[in-house]
Amino acid sequence: MAAAAVRAGLPVLLAVLLSATAATAQQPSRPVDDQQAYEIAAELRCVVCQNLSVADSPSEMASQMRAIVRERLAAGESPAQVRQYFVERYGQWILLSPPRRGFNLLVWLAPLVAVVVGLGVVALLVRRWTARRRPTPPPVDAAMKERIRRELESEP
Amino acid sequence: MRRPWRWLVPLAALPVLALLAYGFRLNPRDIPSPLVGRPAAPFALTSFDGAPVELAALRGKVVVVNFWASWCYPACYEEAPVLERGWQAYRDRGVVVLGIDIQDKDEAGRKFIADFGLTFPNAPDRGGRVSVDYGVYGVPETFFIDRDGHVRVKHVGAVTEPAFRDAVERLLAAGPGAVR
Numbered sequence: 001m002a003a004a005a006v007r008a009g010l011p012v013l014l015a016v017l018l019s020a021t022a023a024t025a026q027q028p029s030r031p032v033d034d035q036q037a038y039e040i041a042a043e044l045r046c047v048v049c050q051n052l053s054v055a056d057s058p059s060e061m062a063s064q065m066r067a068i069v070r071e072r073l074a075a076g077e078s079p080a081q082v083r084q085y086f087v088e089r090y091g092q093w094i095l096l097s098p099p100r101r102g103f104n105l106l107v108w109l110a111p112l113v114a115v116v117v118g119l120g121v122v123a124l125l126v127r128r129w130t131a132r133r134r135p136t137p138p139p140v141d142a143a144m145k146e147r148i149r150r151e152l153e154s155e156p
Numbered sequence: 157m158r159r160p161w162r163w164l165v166p167l168a169a170l171p172v173l174a175l176l177a178y179g180f181r182l183n184p185r186d187i188p189s190p191l192v193g194r195p196a197a198p199f200a201l202t203s204f205d206g207a208p209v210e211l212a213a214l215r216g217k218v219v220v221v222n223f224w225a226s227w228c229y230p231a232c233y234e235e236a237p238v239l240e241r242g243w244q245a246y247r248d249r250g251v252v253v254l255g256i257d258i259q260d261k262d263e264a265g266r267k268f269i270a271d272f273g274l275t276f277p278n279a280p281d282r283g284g285r286v287s288v289d290y291g292v293y294g295v296p297e298t299f300f301i302d303r304d305g306h307v308r309v310k311h312v313g314a315v316t317e318p319a320f321r322d323a324v325e326r327l328l329a330a331g332p333g334a335v336r
Contacts (some may be wrong), residue, residue: 047292047293047294048293048294060259061259061284061287061293062286064259064283064284064285064287064288065284065288067283067284068284068285068288069282086288087190088190089190089288089289089291090190090293091188091189091190091193091291106175114230117168148323
């Protein structure tokens with residue numbers, strides 16, 4: 001609850017910043033959920049930045065895109081439809097996290113596979129190292145046994 | 157002691173290396189446009205002169221839509237004379253050049269048009285709606301639209317004389333109703 005209140009701060013700020021643009025554009029036919037608008041913007045890549053989302057970028061292009069997100073939500077589109085609008089124009093490139101299907105699965109699965117393989121290699125190596133450390137006792141023949149017994153008994 | 161699985165380790169690294177070799181050869185700034193081959197998004201803007209600039213009204217003509225900004229130096233400054241010359245050379249052959257000024261101050265945009273003596277229609281895209289409709293991610297970007305209203309070529313960066321001529325000639329040669 002507290003976290004939600006803190007996170008709500010940014011969308012409110014965005015809403016204030018965007019209200020000027022939105023007001024001149026068109027009258028929202030549906031109230032826009034700030035949190036929802038923020039979440040969509042956070043999934044979109046800012047096209048003029050390096051590795052920033054539309055929600056985080058202070059650029060004019062990103063602020064225009066945030067306004068477009070709000071407009072489309074206000075017009076009654078679902079978050080998925082808004083995302084699709086951007087994907088149709090910019091390709092999947094616009095999504096900060098690629099959808100989990102097809103070739104993209106590699107991105108999601110490769111780290112898991114790497115961890116599993118890595119753990120396997122570590123387990124194998126640990127086994128080999130611990131096996132090597134255990135010294136094999138030197139062969140003890142009858143004469144040596146006799147000598148050991150004698151020396152133990154001769155201890156005071 | 158020979159371990160027969162020893163060669164498995166470098167072998168396992170091969171696909172990873174291949175993937176990296178493929179990935180690092182790609183230009184992360186190079187974004188293939190999904191719009192090429194699709195109908196161009198309609199737009200209706202008002203030019204700096206107050207005249208309507210509407211794509212739908214230009215059906216049947218080859219349309220060159222150029223996104224620019226006055227702060228886009230040097231690329232937009234290099235291509236502005238090329239676009240003006242292209243417009244002059246082809247306007248009588250059914251080609252229209254449209255300039256769309258994005259993320260700009262009107263005053264700076266007007267000065268740019270005056271400085272280069274641009275005579276083709278130029279309109280500001282104030283809310284950035286047209287830019288996003290065309291998947292623009294930087295300036296300059298130029299879209300060549302055929303007579304049927306389909307985007308056929310997307311040119312990123314300053315348009316050169318040969319690039320302009322090639323694209324326009326190709327679309328003019330295709331004629332109306334041609335499907336490729």
